Ligand code: HEM
């Protein structure tokens with residue numbers, strides 16, 4: 001078994017000899033030349049729980065939210081025999097509660113988590129990171145592949161984009177609970193969010209913001225999934241498996257900026 | 260004053276004596292007290308207290324000034340097809356001054372205003388309709404040569420309570436909407452040393468004015484207000500949460516055009532741009548014209564007229580979401596957002612293809628591994 005707390009060298013290799021013709025056809029490097037790999041444990045359970053709860057609830061929030069915003073199905077017959085909008089709103093608010101719980105866990109983990117999940121990992125802080133940001137951008141623009149800086153946790157571009165997603169979700173929560181509070185004037189949510197509508201210039205702008213930011217979240221999904229898969233396939237550094245198991249196999253000979 | 264009568268409420272009469280004079284039975288009077296108690300959201304045990312307070316009340320003085328406005332609020336308050344006893348109380352409460360309704364004009368009217376204010380200094384209720392234009396020294400509304408601001412400040416200085424009736428007095432209304440050429444503001448923007456009750460709406464429901472005045476007369480203070488200075492008994496709930504069409508909202512049954520099947524069936528007006536989900540008003544309950552109907556009841560989406568700056572924030576009236584600068588006038592946020600999402604997805608696909616090509620090119624340049632010597636130790640993994 002791999003001891004997650006103690007990253008160490010792991011055996012690799014197929015244990016046999018690959019015929020030259022096969023190697024040539026498939027470009028599989030000879031086992032002799034296979035790099036050494038080690039396993040590092042990055043994302044502990046609070047972070048993974050936050051990730052998957054957010055993934056599920058954001059999906060539910062987007063689908064139900066757009067029904068609330070543009071009710072594309074209409075039911076027929078007696079009103080008393082349907083509750084379509086009612087269910088959409090119920091699911092929306094239930095998912096809202098869950099994502100707030102996930103956010104609370106994440107905030108706790110900002111202080112209790114390891115260095116790849118702490119508050120200091122939210123933004124590129126050091127000068128080195130800003131230089132690396134530029135190198136990362138060049139990497140993704142397919143110029144200067146070799147100059148890609150290696151990070152165990154999030155590279156600067158990821159830091160910036162994930163922090164932006166956090167901010168968007170926070171604004172969604174604030175605007176969402178502001179609208180939610182309207183149904184119970186004087187209640188907790190209404191009182192706690194009394195400052196929001198004046199700040200946005202009216203409750204309709206709050207609604208508009210909630211609606212418009214949803215599109216940004218939708219836009220994030222293909223980008224995020226693609227880049228994660230890409231990192232997995234291209235760099236073979238176990239990006240995908242890390243969000244399931246918490247750890248990833250990385251080449252032992254690579255030096256990481258955030259180790 | 261509203262309906263000239265042979266039995267004016269004289270200042271030495273109590274309300275009970277006066278109503279008796281006018282042939283209003285005690286039963287009708289108690290009935291009114293019960294209704295007002297319910298309207299104010301108070302427990303029915305308060306009814307006797309209200310009846311006692313109103314009965315013994317001497318004729319209070321109400322001064323109603325009209326500033327920058329269209330007179331619609333006065334119309335709303337007096338235009339009831341069948342004057343109810345509530346209206347009777349309000350009009351017998353006797354407007355000492357209201358320039359639309361009083362017979363006097365010019366100097367006589369001004370004299371009436373000043374004598375009412377002097378005689379009842381510190382006691383009268385001031386009702387204000389209309390906004391106060393401040394730009395260019397307030398020249399856009401002047402009455403008897405004085406600006407609206409001066410008139411308001413003078414009238415408010417001796418008032419026991421100030422009630423701002425209608426959206427103009429509340430926050431400035433259409434004249435205060437972008438770009439607000441006259442610099443119009445509401446009463447509470449000028450009068451800061453006294454609590455101002457805002458009876459919001461364009462126009463507001465007259466029952467709310469009556470009930471607020473009665474509350475003041477019964478308890479000697481104004482009813483509980485929300486953060487915008489509106490009485491909670493009337494503006495304490497969203498239209499959406501009291502609406503007769505709400506069952507259709509929850510069911511997912513929406514009107515799509517003013518002549519469609521849904522409109523005939525009385526479905527929810529959400530997709531027609533109804534602002535009920537953002538507006539606080541007792542319209543669904545109190546209704547208009549002696550409870551005949553109200554906008555949503557008649558099939559028209561709510562415009563949100565009880566909310567501050569509704570001309571700027573609740574428009575377009577027939578769309579659910581506002582058009583926010585930067586998203587163009589016709590271009591809806593969904594077109595923009597959808598294009599962005601599709602564009603990014605296409606970009607992702609293009610990037611993936613480019614990566615593939617790039618990779619393939621790089622691979623071609625890589626040297627192929629040579630088979631190592633036979634005796635090399637290949638089972639490194641076993642150590
Ligand atoms: C990532 C998160 C979220 C997304 C993508 C999302 C999406 C949406 C969308 C698209 C709408 C329709 C807006 C419109 O056109 O009027 C909506 C409405 C709404 N959302 Fe969210 N939402 C999110 C989070 C939340 C949260 C945390 C709350 C908190 C309670 C919330 C509460 C509401 C409410 C109250 C409405 C209006 C419902 C109504 O008026 O009946 N949302 N949401």
Ligand code: SF4
Pocket residue numbers: 498499500502503504505506508526527528529533534535536555561
């Ligand atoms: S008509 Fe308007 S206020 Fe009534 S349920 Fe529909 S959206 Fe709400």
